C-alpha cells in the first residue's frame with residue numbers, strides 16, 4: 392500500500408508546489424498508515440530528486456522516456472495508472488494545476504477512482520474518506536465522501552505548508568514502455584514568457600482594477616509588486632480594456648489564485664472577482680469607497696486614493712528592506 | 714465535422730446559496746440558472762467556426778445531463794444558435810456518472826470535436842471533460858484557450874505554466890476549454906429565439922453507472938475577520954502590520 396504523488400518538474404527542476412504536494416501526501420500517508428511514493432516523469436537529476444525525500448517521500452520512481460517529453464494526457468494517465476497498480480496505491484495526489492487537471496480525470500476513469508479536486512486541507516476522516524471542498528466559487532464548502540477503493544486528490548496551489556522531515560528516499564529508475572503510436576498530442580509551437588514571476592506561483596500579488604483609472608497609472612503598482620517580490624494581476628474589465636495582459640485576469644473566468652498576500656487596488660470586490668482570490672491567506676484592499684464590498688473580504692484596508700497610497704507603500708517597503 | 718458542446722447549468726454567481734434538508738442539498742428556490750460561463754463561450758466559439766464554410770463544420774450540437782426541469786438550458790443554447798440538442802434524462806449524481814452518460818451519447822452519435830468547460834462553477838470539479846475522453850479512449854487536450862481549423866485540421870492553443878503551446882491531435886478528441894476561447898458569449902437574437910421550437914432535442918435515458926463520490930453536507934464559508942483600517946496618510950503602518958502581525962512579507 393502506498394500514497395502516490397505525481398511530482399511534476401519544470402526543465403528538470405521542482406517548484407514549491409511540488410514540495411507542498413509531497414508534504415501533503417506524507418501527512419495523508421500518516422493518516423492511512425502507509426508511505427509515500429513519488430513519481431517523476433522526465434529528466435531530473437539525482438540531487439533534485441533527493442529533495443523530495445526531505446518532504447517525506449520514502450521512494451521515488453523516476454521515469455525518463457522521450458515519448459513523454461510533451462504532455463499527452465492519455466499517455467500520462469496510462470503510465471501513472473500502471474504505477475499506481477504496481478505500487479498498490481490507495482491514494483493518489485496531484486496538483487490542481489493545468490497538468491493535474493488534465494491527467495487526474497483520465498486516471499479516475501482508468502482506475503475507477505473517485506476524485507476530490509482542488510482540496511486545500513487534509514481529509515476530515517479516513518473512514519469514510521471525507522474531504523472538505525470549496526464549491527459554488529467559494530460561496531459554500533462541502534463534505535465530499537469518496538466511495539471507491541482508490542482515491543484521487545488534486546491539491547490547490549499554495550494551500551498547504553511545507554513540512555521538512557530531514558529523511559531521505561530510495562530512488563528507483565523505472566522504464567514503462569510507451570508505444571509511440573500512443574502519443575497523439577503533437578506540439579507544433581511553444582511560446583514561453585520568461586523573466587517574470589508567474590501569477591500562479593507568486594506568494595504576493597498586487598492587483599489593479601478600474602479604480603486605477605488609466606493604463607498609464609500602473610507604474611507604482613508594478614513597482615510595489617516588484618519590491619515585494621510578487622506578481623501583478625488585474626480585474627476582468629482591466630484586461631478586457633487591454634490595459635493589462637490577459638494572463639493577469641483573476642476571478643471566476645480568469646485565474647484562480649491563493650497567494651499569501653493579495654493586495655487589491657481600485658477593485659470593488661464583485662463576487663466574480665472574489666471567486667478567484669477568496670482563498671488568499673490575507674487580502675488587503677485600497678479603495679476610495681469605504682463601502683466597497685472588497686473591504687468585507689479584506690483583513691486590512693486603506694480608504695484612499697490609489698495614486699497617493701501606492702508610492703507611499705513602495706517607500707515604506709524599501710525602508711523595511713534596507 | 715460535427716461538434717458537440719457539453720453544457721451544464723449553474724446558479725448565477727450572484728445568487729445567494731442556501732441549503733435545505735439539514736444542509737444536505739442546496740435550496741433551488743429562487744435560483745437563477747444560467748449556462749455555465751465556459752460552456753457559453755465554447756458554444757460561441759463552435760458557432761464562430763461553423764459560420765465560416767471553409768472550416769467544414771456540419772453541425773453544432775449541445776448535450777446536457779439533467780432532468781426535464783433543465784430543458785430551458787438547452788433551449789437557450791438552441792436560441793444562441795446550436796443546431797440541435799441532446800438531453801440525458803437524469804439528475805447529475807457526480808462527475809464520473811455524468812461523464813459516463815455523455816460518453817455513451819458520443820459513441821452513439823459520433824462527434825469529431827467535443828468541447829467541455831474547464832470547470833462548472835457549482836462543484837468546481839474540472840473533471841467531466843477528461844473523464845469523457847478516457848471512457849472513449851480518445852485524446853484530450855486541456856487548458857485550451859483557442860481553437861481554429863487549418864486545412865481541415867483542428868489546431869488548438871493550450872496554456873502551460875508560463876506560456877502557450879500550439880498543439881494538434883487527431884479527431885475525435887475532447888478539448889477542455891478555458892479563458893480566451895471566445896471573447897464575449899454570443900447572445901440569442903430574436904430570430905434564434907423563434908427558431909428554437911423547430912429545432913430537435915433528443916432525450917436519452919441514462920445508462921447504468923455508479924457515482925464514486927457523494928456530498929454529505931454543505932457549510933457556509935467561515936466569516937472573515939473584520940477589516941482593520943489603516944489611515945491613508947500613514948500607509949507605512951500597513952507594511953508594519955503585514956510584516957509583524959500577518960507575517961506575510
Ligand SMILES: Cc1cc2nc3c(=O)[nH]c(=O)nc-3n(C[C@H](O)[C@H](O)[C@H](O)COP(=O)(O)OP(=O)(O)OC[C@H]3O[C@@H](n4cnc5c(N)ncnc54)[C@H](O)[C@@H]3O)c2cc1C
Pocket residue numbers: 599600601602603625626627628629640641642643644645656657658659660661662663664667677678679680683695696697698750
Ligand atoms: C459571468 C461573469 C463573469 C465575470 N468574471 C469576472 C472575473 O473573472 N474577474 C473579475 O474581476 N470580474 C469578473 N466579472 C465582472 C465583475 O462582475 C465586475 O464587473 C468586475 O470585477 C469589476 O471590476 P473592478 O473592480 O475593476 O471595477 P469597478 O467595479 O468599477 O470598481 C472600481 C473600484 O475602484 C474604486 N476607485 C475608484 N477610484 C479610485 C482611486 N483613485 N483609488 C482607489 N480606488 C478607486 C471604486 O470605489 C470601485 O470600488 C464577471 C462578470 C460576469 C457577469
Ligand SMILES: Nc1ncnc2c1ncn2[C@@H]1O[C@H](COP(=O)(O)O)[C@@H](O)[C@H]1O
Pocket residue numbers: 718719720721722749751752776777778779805808811828829830831832833834836837838839840841842
Ligand atoms: N450535467 C452536465 N451535462 C453536460 N455537460 C456537463 C455537465 N456537467 C459538467 N459538464 C461539462 O463538463 C465541464 C466541466 O464540469 P465539471 O467537471 O463539473 O467542473 C462543464 O463545463 C461542461 O462542459
